[in-house]
Amino acid sequence: MAEIEAGGGGGKHKGGKKRGKKMSTRVDFTPMVDLGFLLITFFMLTTSMNKPQTMEINMPVKDEKVEDVSKVKASQAVTVLLAKDDKIVYYFIDPVSGEPQTPQITNFSAGGIRATLLKENKQRNPRLDSIPIYKDMLNKGSINEDQYKSYLSGIRGYKEALIVVIKASDKSRYNNLVDILDEMMICNIGRYAVVDITAPEVEMLKTVNLE
């Protein structure tokens, strides 16, 4: 056992020639890996991968506004007033008398304004039923994303469909505006406009104690 080393060593280096100890060429990488992972952690935490989301909105051009509103058939439009405390007041125009119907109070929950808009839009826009079919076709790959979008905007822009006029009162929050625009997308309403609130509507809000 031990003699192997001793014997061998004695025999070989007879001349007493000094040899440097053979050093391993391997380097210990552990600290480097530590550092590497530390930096990875740092960059992973500081990086912001997700770009902010946006919603696009087109405002009516100022000069044409008056003309546009008059074109809307009264029975087709619903006016949505954003009131204080995240409440919504909406009313339809009576097709016979042309006067506003009794304002309804609702909120932003799924059973609130969304249910109303979905119901009203479905009554006026029979093409809405075909959206799930196109969606299915998109999922199966028989139409592409662009085609789907053009079909969708065609359906949403149907001329008999519900038109929503959004009017934000001064007591509402910015969140309300974004939420109602979101509802437009959820309810597949292609035609809507954000318009200034008028004095009679402010009065209307006062009568329901939401001004």
Place this chain on the structure above:
Amino acid sequence: MPKVKVPRKSTSVDMTAMTDVAFLLLTFFMLATKFKPDEPVVVDTPSSISEIKLPESGIMQITIDKQGRVFFGITEQTTRETVLQRMAEKYNMKFSAEEIKEFSLQSTIGLPLSQLSSYLKMDAEARKAIQTAGVPTDSLNNELGDWIWQARLANNDIRVAIKGDRDANMPTVKRVIAILQEKKVNRFNFITSMEKAGE
């Protein structure tokens, strides 16, 4: 009879492969990372189901915070410089080259033009400490409108993004939209965050 000798194995593991992976990831994150610009105001954006992503460049961003202060920012540094020079011309003000350089490094500004010079002289710490007044939006001193107009002159394809706080009050938001419409901007974006499940 020779004894069976179990060779003594080294306990050290070859780290090379692990290092490779670690540094590969490190390189990826270093290149992919984009530090959040230091914004003078924290804004809690409303959530929406919209999935349109905001482009990274060519944006003029109008921020509205809880207190109704309005901030203005442009993504490109060169555009910022041009816009400030034009604004200075319009308001008969002089900005030194250093001030313009310093301004081009600011992602967002929120104070009247008259206070801009002294603001740019401060260091980053002092800037954070002071409460800025916001860009004036009233009709007598409509600096926001001029900023928007000059930014559009400097970059014709610039897109407008409004980043409002959930609790921003509606009169301010409406005022900003009205100014945008005055400046013939009828198409703009609202910056929102991802809709959280169950909301």
